[in-house]
Amino acid sequence: MPDEPSADAAHETYSYLGPAGTFTEAALAQVEAAAGRTWRPVNNVGEAFADVISGRSIAAMIAIENSIEGGVSATQDALANVPGLRIIGEYLVPVNFVLVGRRGTTIDGVKVINAHPVAYAQTRGWLETALPTHGHIPATSNVAAASELFLSSQADAAVAPPGIVNHYDVDVLAEDIGDNPNAVTRFVLVGRELSIPAPTGADKTSLIVELPDDHAGALLEMLEQFSTRGVNLSLLESRPIGDALGRYRFVIDADGHILDERVADALLGLRRFSPQVIFLGSYPRADKQQIEFTSRYDDEVFIEARDWLRGLVSGEPQSAEASSATDAVTGM
Numbered sequence: 001m002p003d004e005p006s007a008d009a010a011h012e013t014y015s016y017l018g019p020a021g022t023f024t025e026a027a028l029a030q031v032e033a034a035a036g037r038t039w040r041p042v043n044n045v046g047e048a049f050a051d052v053i054s055g056r057s058i059a060a061m062i063a064i065e066n067s068i069e070g071g072v073s074a075t076q077d078a079l080a081n082v083p084g085l086r087i088i089g090e091y092l093v094p095v096n097f098v099l100v101g102r103r104g105t106t107i108d109g110v111k112v113i114n115a116h117p118v119a120y121a122q123t124r125g126w127l128e129t130a131l132p133t134h135g136h137i138p139a140t141s142n143v144a145a146a147s148e149l150f151l152s153s154q155a156d157a158a159v160a161p162p163g164i165v166n167h168y169d170v171d172v173l174a175e176d177i178g179d180n181p182n183a184v185t186r187f188v189l190v191g192r193e194l195s196i197p198a199p200t201g202a203d204k205t206s207l208i209v210e211l212p213d214d215h216a217g218a219l220l221e222m223l224e225q226f227s228t229r230g231v232n233l234s235l236l237e238s239r240p241i242g243d244a245l246g247r248y249r250f251v252i253d254a255d256g257h258i259l260d261e262r263v264a265d266a267l268l269g270l271r272r273f274s275p276q277v278i279f280l281g282s283y284p285r286a287d288k289q290q291i292e293f294t295s296r297y298d299d300e301v302f303i304e305a306r307d308w309l310r311g312l313v314s315g316e317p318q319s320a321e322a323s324s325a326t327d328a329v330t331g332m
């Protein structure tokens with residue numbers, strides 16, 4: 001089987017949305033373990049995840065959220081539908097864009113533009129003002145948008161990362177065309193490794209959760225699983241499940257790590273409540289911001305409460321000193 005990658009080769013390979021020069025490649029450049037390894041450019045999220053599942057690559061770097069456009073739906077849907085994937089790290093890349101054309105193109109001659117849909121959404125305001133009658137052809141990545149200008153593309157120009165001039169012989173027709181100069185894209189490194197990185201105190205847990213049969217308050221009940229354990233959410237997005245109109249799953253990022261008692265307890269609550277909970281991983285936050293929560297959700301409070309229950313069940317006499325787990329732990 002000539003196509004079968006050797007275990008060593010897979011161990012050496014990281015997949016990313018290519019070709020070279022994409023923002024995804026810039027995210028992969030932040031991964032220390034990927035330095036000096038093979039970087040395999042792919043055309044879409046499905047191909048990247050197939051590499052990981054088949055063992056061709058040890059991990060894949062994938063865009064998951066943009067500060068302007070929101071969640072990258074192709075990634076969220078693939079994470080919901082491809083079993084066996086785990087997020088092992090997150091990375092942030094500031095994004096801004098230029099408009100480029102083949103040598104000699106002038107901006108007045110631009111009628112049709114190649115652009116990745118997420119990049120197009122981030123430059124739409126500028127394009128609608130500068131080129132109000134333009135047409136748009138979607139591209140598989142920002143760099144592919146520019147490279148296609150040299151194939152049989154109908155487009156006159158492309159939305160691309162500023163570094164594109166290092167890869168292709170193009171004229172820059174306009175700079176800084178992003179609608180928001182502070183735009184950032186969040187990327188995740190996805191692997192198959194089921195062991196969970198140790199907690200750092202600045203972690204995130206990603207989940208996909210379905211609601212039980214349609215009933216009033218179901219979404220509120222799901223959110224209560226977090227709020228009653230003092231767990232803050234940094235992302236909550238709905239995506240259609242796809243089997244019928246009006247059925248949604250929820251993509252969730254919760255502050256904390258599965259080894260934090262309050263997060264583990266929220267997961268137990270979700271598991272009892274929801275017909276499907278997909279655990280995508282607990283991993284260090286890119287911004288390294290420590291998670292803050294009130295002391296009544298400390299690990300020790302959960303542990304003391306469990307010990308108390310165990311004591312009751314095994315017939316131990318109750319201590320009169322503290323009346324609740326929080327009091328016992330905080331000495332209040």
Ligand SMILES: O=C(O)C(=O)C[C@]1(C(=O)O)C=C[C@@H](O)C=C1
Binds near residue numbers: 017021022066095161
């Ligand atoms: O085309 C690229 O450069 C990418 O890395 C892909 C991608 C994305 O998939 O969202 C990444 C960042 C930008 O926000 C737009 C496109």
